[in-house]
Amino acid sequence: MNCLRRVSRTTGVAAIAEYWLIGLLILASAGCRQSVTAPQTATAYRIDGSRQAIGADERIQVLVIHYTAEDFAGSLSTLTAEQVSAHYLIPAVTRDNHGMPTALRLVDESRRAWHAGESYWRGRDHLNDTSIGIEIENGGYRRTLTGYRAVPYPPDQIALTIALSRDIIRRYHIAPGNVVGHSDIAWRRKQDPGPLFPWRQLAAAGVGIWPAQQRVSYYLGRRDPKAPVAMGGIIDRLGRYGYDVSMQLPAQLRQKAVAAFQMHFRPGDFRGLPDAETEAILDALLEIDAGQGGAR
Template identity: 40%
Template sequence: MKIIQRPSPNFNERKAPLDMLVLHYTGMETGDAALERMCDEEASVSAHYMIRECGEVVQLVAEDKRAWHAGVSRWQGDEDLNSRSIGIEIVNGGHDWPDDDGALPAYPDAQIDAVIALSKAIIERWSIPQTRIVGHSDIAPARKKDPGEHFPWKRLSEHAIGFWPSVVEPSSAPLAASLMAIGYDVEDGHAAICAFQRRWRPSGVTGAPDPDTVNIAAAVAYLYSVG
């Protein structure tokens, strides 16, 4: 995998062990605009990598450094997730730059192939647990929607990048308990449910604790407990 270097000045030293992978979409009109922003010292944002629609991988920050991509976030009780994670920005307009028909823009196959290859290499290099592979919306549900309900998490799971339940059975487990067992901050319950649905029940991001969401959350929580 060829990686193009475009160093960003926006990084510092880590303050915790690296044990997470965070996936984002850029949410900007173009990849060039996103790259320019992440290399702008005044913007004070960055990620370790950016992946263009064609699958080109650009590295902005060395993996052992702390890039500034997660913001105020929380997962499984941990904070300062910038110190704990590698961030990958995936070029996609997302909710802010939808297609002309209002649909969320697709992630091209070449781009997702590159996401899979890079993620697998990072996970192996740093021994990142499956339970610590997240989207930005997972760790900041009240603020973020990326990488969005159109992101193919199930496809990634087929390459050992995150969990996807193969069996979902009726469950009486409280939804909040399942979400907390997975790692969500449930202070804003509606936002946490939406974030969960974006990842594991993308056909309906309603924030409602419907039976389908309850059952899937229980199945995911079980995978996290044994995973």
């Protein structure tokens, strides 16, 4: 590319210099000739899509719900200017100037958003690859005189979350058991969307899963809901349901995993103690999964 320009620059220089330069140019042009490659012409082709395989499914398998633990300005700044992101952000005040509830789309659904981090659910890890992430503006925990309290979600914000989630679930055929909180898929380090996120209300609206009280009662039998049960049985059920657990976990981590499950499905008490009600809820959930052919 520079060969011709270098030739013209050599004109008019002293003869002795010209002698050397010509020598150099011969070497340089030889180098140029060696590096020049014939222009590639693209081969014309067409795609024949008339035969379709049955062995395929959606890339998006999981819907992950988060809270931002920041106000709106902070949430937007973090999710747009830092190394974390989500496909959607749902503000606490959900109406824009036209009076229409408005969610912000920060990452196109066709692209990976960086919301899940190290994560696992039902045999898959690195869930950024296979999930849509919704961040909900919520303060997380607020310090009060009597300790830290979870911040409630306004009804309008939940209504918008449900509407958006229903669309996503319908478009990707996401299984009910694959609508999860960040705390379900990364329970070692995450607590969002917290104990006040109304999973039961969402499930009633077709978003996610919630066991029928009748089936929980069936599995509970005559036991006191708070009656202690073996931790091993709870961990085994958590693993079968989809959590990243094993019997090799230290006791403290086993309790933390149980607490994550309880925060989702029994938020009135999520101390992580293995009790009969927790076991019954898990049995009722596993029964739903079995009825759906273990929909994954």
